[in-house]
Amino acid sequence: MDKLLFKIALLLIFTFISSRAYSELHVDVDYSIFHYSNDSNVVELYYSYPESSYTMDFSDGIYRGSLLFNFTVQKETSTLLDSSWSAPYSYEKFTEDSQVFYGLSRFVLPSGKYKFRFTVVDSNSSSRVFRTSGSFTAPVSPDSSFFISGLQLANKIADSSDSSPHPLLFYKNGYYVYPNPLREISSSTPILYLYSEILGASRFSPSGVHLRYLIHDSREHLQYELEKSLSSITDNIIDAVSIPLDSLSSGVYYISLRVYNSARTDSTSSRLKFFLINRNITISTSRFYTEDEMFEMSEFSTYDEAKALDEYSKFSIIATPLEKRSWEKLSDLKARQRFLYRFWFVRNPDQKNPYNIELHKFRDRVKHSNIYFSYGGKTNGWSSDRGKVYIRYGEPVERNRHSATMEKRAYETWHYTGIDGGGDFYFVDRYGMGDYRLLHSTANDYIKNYNWESELIRFTNTNMNGY
Numbered sequence: 001m002d003k004l005l006f007k008i009a010l011l012l013i014f015t016f017i018s019s020r021a022y023s024e025l026h027v028d029v030d031y032s033i034f035h036y037s038n039d040s041n042v043v044e045l046y047y048s049y050p051e052s053s054y055t056m057d058f059s060d061g062i063y064r065g066s067l068l069f070n071f072t073v074q075k076e077t078s079t080l081l082d083s084s085w086s087a088p089y090s091y092e093k094f095t096e097d098s099q100v101f102y103g104l105s106r107f108v109l110p111s112g113k114y115k116f117r118f119t120v121v122d123s124n125s126s127s128r129v130f131r132t133s134g135s136f137t138a139p140v141s142p143d144s145s146f147f148i149s150g151l152q153l154a155n156k157i158a159d160s161s162d163s164s165p166h167p168l169l170f171y172k173n174g175y176y177v178y179p180n181p182l183r184e185i186s187s188s189t190p191i192l193y194l195y196s197e198i199l200g201a202s203r204f205s206p207s208g209v210h211l212r213y214l215i216h217d218s219r220e221h222l223q224y225e226l227e228k229s230l231s232s233i234t235d236n237i238i239d240a241v242s243i244p245l246d247s248l249s250s251g252v253y254y255i256s257l258r259v260y261n262s263a264r265t266d267s268t269s270s271r272l273k274f275f276l277i278n279r280n281i282t283i284s285t286s287r288f289y290t291e292d293e294m295f296e297m298s299e300f301s302t303y304d305e306a307k308a309l310d311e312y313s314k315f316s317i318i319a320t321p322l323e324k325r326s327w328e329k330l331s332d333l334k335a336r337q338r339f340l341y342r343f344w345f346v347r348n349p350d351q352k353n354p355y356n357i358e359l360h361k362f363r364d365r366v367k368h369s370n371i372y373f374s375y376g377g378k379t380n381g382w383s384s385d386r387g388k389v390y391i392r393y394g395e396p397v398e399r400n401r402h403s404a405t406m407e408k409r410a411y412e413t414w415h416y417t418g419i420d421g422g423g424d425f426y427f428v429d430r431y432g433m434g435d436y437r438l439l440h441s442t443a444n445d446y447i448k449n450y451n452w453e454s455e456l457i458r459f460t461n462t463n464m465n466g467y
Helices: 291-297 305-315 321-328 333-345 357-372 385-393 452-456
Strands: 007-017 028-037 040-050 057-059 062-075 078-091 097-110 112-122 125-138 147-159 175-179 184-187 191-199 209-217 222-230 236-244 251-261 267-278 398-402 411-415 424-429 436-441
Touching: 028 125, 028 191, 040 112, 040 125, 062 097, 078 097, 097 112, 097 175, 147 236, 147 251, 147 267, 175 191, 175 236, 184 191, 191 209, 191 251, 191 267, 209 236, 222 236, 291 333, 305 333, 305 357, 321 333, 357 385, 385 424, 385 436, 424 452, 436 452
Parallel strands: 184 267
Antiparallel strands: 007 097, 028 040, 028 147, 040 097, 057 062, 062 078, 062 112, 112 125, 147 175, 147 191, 191 236, 209 222, 209 251, 251 267, 398 411, 411 424, 424 436
16 A cells, blocks of 8 residues: 655744733644545645644743644554654744644545544643544545545635735645635635535536535525536636625534536535634524524534533533523433523523624633643643633733742732622642632632632642642
């Protein structure tokens, strides 16, 4: 069996404004598979991660960091591919600007069924690791009909004739195709970008091919349709479309491409799932759908058991005692899905609008907590003491951070206004690992320890190791 033929590891930077902090690694990953030859395919691996994934070391006036990547592919018990590469990063001056890094790696593999493992390690802090695994099939190319080689959901697609500067690393077949590892479209003017390759056109449909792009919601209701015909000048047809989604509400959708020969006697199709967050929709759907239909259209109806349990573990941070008791009585998956739907439906300030700003705010806080409050090789900063307080109350009015000294542990004090009982929270990093525990709060229903400052002392007669 042929080994890996080539690999291209590429990186692109997009800038956005946020605060910089060293956190646990989190990487968004996706892939597409395209035809390469009769018995092999190109696997394109897409990934993105925030700048906070790097731990920076300072020396000779420069901050330096590096991430180590590994992509392993197995077929049955044999390792077909074990590829590693690095992504160094450096800067001379600290700024408040942070960045998101987008990566693309290409591999050529024979047709077959595979299992893969993708690992990212911070070279300056080896305990900070991201891992994911899964399986994929690199198909055998049919020799009796045209077929869709592959689909790629993109953040942006630009034609090569576009005079604007574009990174060469994302160029292929006349287009600059920017990856979208999240498969999420979120914008005030959301647009779906889709890149596709159709092979065998001139051989099996010399009179041309007819394309239908279809978007269905989670209940399989057709929401959008685009048709176009293309001539079969070459055997390999490349198509790229941009579809406005401003009339669709937030939720789970599927984009399908169906290709027909000119006589409509033969066809092939491919499909991708994506997530839409449309913040500006003004359509009132309550007059068109019952609550049951709205539930079936929501993301919650697509959850499996593991996803439902994972989501509730986060939602429980803000759940009422009654809601927690109600959840504990549920054992059926459909009942749990409906509970989660109702949980956010009653919190939606505009229940006629399917875009729930409170759910979006909640998920922003979870994401922030995972980036800034994770520690010790974990990625669930949302479950830390700081994460739970942040998710419940948001950014504190006042946050004071105190670094560790020879005599005292590191600690933080957070202050909020408008919380019953008072809004002060005191977190202490007992073991110097970034695990800040809540030791005292003036707020109702939180731990009370009016001698919490005694926990700051590092050296005691009974604790001679400094902690």
